[in-house]
Amino acid sequence: MPSARSLLQHPAAKPLLFVLALLPLALLVVGVQRGTLGANPAEALIRSLGDWTLRFLCLTLAVTPLRQWTGWTALARFRRMLGLFAAFYATTHFCAYAVFDMGLDWNDIVRDVAKRPFILVGTLALLLLLPLAATSFNRAVRALGAPRWQRLHRLVYAIALLAILHFFWMRAAKNNFAEVYVYAAIIAMLLGWRAVKAIGPRYFMKLGSHSAKG
Amino acid sequence: MLLPQDRGFVHRSPSEITAQSAFERRRLLLASLGAIAAVAPRRTLAQAPSKPMPLPAARSAIPGAVTMDKPAPLEVATSYNNFYEFGTDKSDPARYAHTLKTRPWTVAIEGEVKKPMTLAIDDLLKLGALEERVYRLRCVEGWSMVIPWVGYSLSELIRRVEPTGNAKFVQFVTLADRAQMPGLSSSVLQWPYVEALRIDEAMHPLTLLAFGMYGQVLPNQNGAPVRTVVPWKYGFKSAKSIVKIRFVEQQPATSWSLAAPEEYGFYSNVNPAVDHPRWSQASERRLGEGDLFAKKRPTLMFNGYEAQVGSMYAGMDLKRFF
Helix, strand or coil: HHHHHHHHHCCCCHHHHHHHHHHHHHHHHHHHHHHCCCCCCHHHHHCCCCCCCCHHHHHHHHHHHHHHHHCHHHHHHHHHHHHHHHHHHHHHHHHHHHHHHCCCHHHHHHHHHHHHHHHHEEEECCCCCCCHCCCCHHHHHHHHCCHHHHHHHCCHHHHHHHHHHHHHHHHHHHCCCHHHHHHHHHHHHHHHHHHHHHHHHHHHHHHHHHHHHH | CCCCCCCCCCCCCCHCCHHHHHHHHHHHHHHHHHHHHHHHHHCCCCCCCEEEECCCCCCCCCCCCCCCCCCCCCHHHHHCCHHEEEEECCCCHHHHHHHHHCCCCCCEEEEECCCCCCEHHHHCCCCCEEEEEEEEEEEECCEEEEEEEEEHHHHHHHHHHHHCCCCCCEEEEEEEEECCCCHHHCCCCCCCCCEEEEEHHHCCCCEEEEEEEEEECCCHHCCCCEEECCEEEHHHHCCCCEEEEEEECCCCCCCCHHHHCCCCCCCECCCCCCCCCCCCEEEEEEECCCCCCCCEEECCHHHHCCHHHHHCCCCCCCCCCC
């Protein structure tokens, strides 16, 4: 059996991921055409696109922890594409809302975004996501310089928190939080792991030096 | 023939060997991915009502009782329901309401009436001549459907029990049985679900005591075996699976106004000019028309029944009494 590393580095891996990531959208389009999205297809579309945004955000945030945990360094190749798909599904999610819920009436959209906190938070998350998508290509990294680029892209942590708040408020009307908690736990784990990584070594070094002085 | 000596599998360098710890973490990762896939929500088809029983009725002659709007297909009206006793998801009632036992069933009528009575469902059904009424149903969430109901005016029952002068309100108490209703384990609402109308609203000929829809006995997920339909109010004002009708002097508490008093008032008349605190009520998405790209339609005052019911609220501040 070929090793995981050679699979991850296979030239077909990226195109395969690209096709897989488009599959949810393709299935939704087929669902619309065949009328299998239930009694309220517009609502099903909007919500499903939101779910997939959240899933791709989680996948993107999972790449670095997984890479360091498993030692599969080749995973890093997929981070950009996953992040871009998060931005893609977020944009599609907003467009579906704008078209199906609001009939593309921009006055109504602005009023609705201002009136409903959960939509405001979701829109904010999308607006923060767009500059990250726009600076995802290699030349942008070079132009910004790696440290600045990295600082900018740490916005994704805030985006993930806004996204989960958006989902939480959307479900608050029905006290229906089971799914929200699953995503919140995943995001808390992925962000918490980074926090421990960032604070941990320094903290433990301090502990170590104290005990050495004993 | 010269054969290489079998020395078993040899790694070219020790770094090729996956560390035991990394191997175990990968195993754990793959196992948890499998577990996630196993518990991922599955979409099941709405359960078809078990052998639909026909419930024939004549078209109603009451003014406003038969809208010309196109009714939603039966599959739409039976697969997209708010009936929290069976779960908060729209597809939950169709999936879980098959556990509801609608026979035997009795409805107790009590309180400020001269003739309190407890009626078996089949006797209640025969109390009035069944009519077909095609009503618009507007949900407070911003969607609507057109549904052909079967039943008779609630006023026919009310006259039978002879309310006293103290009967100012009519309260509807609905079934709350954990054995039949999995949604009762959720604390979204206080159980049993209770609703109420002012006595003049309850007496209005458009207020329907419904036993069926689409010419059939009510499917469980739509509030079997007996429910009210108050077409000029948001959908939650219509009580499903009623077990008790009480006539009282004071305005009774109602489930949604108990849960969120600033969001859901006692009257809850459909009103495009009074927004829900969290969203606009000016327009609605009509379900069951099959056109995804259809623009939302403007919501009508009293859901289009202003000519019939508007006079009951003359002079009332509808923003205050929402």
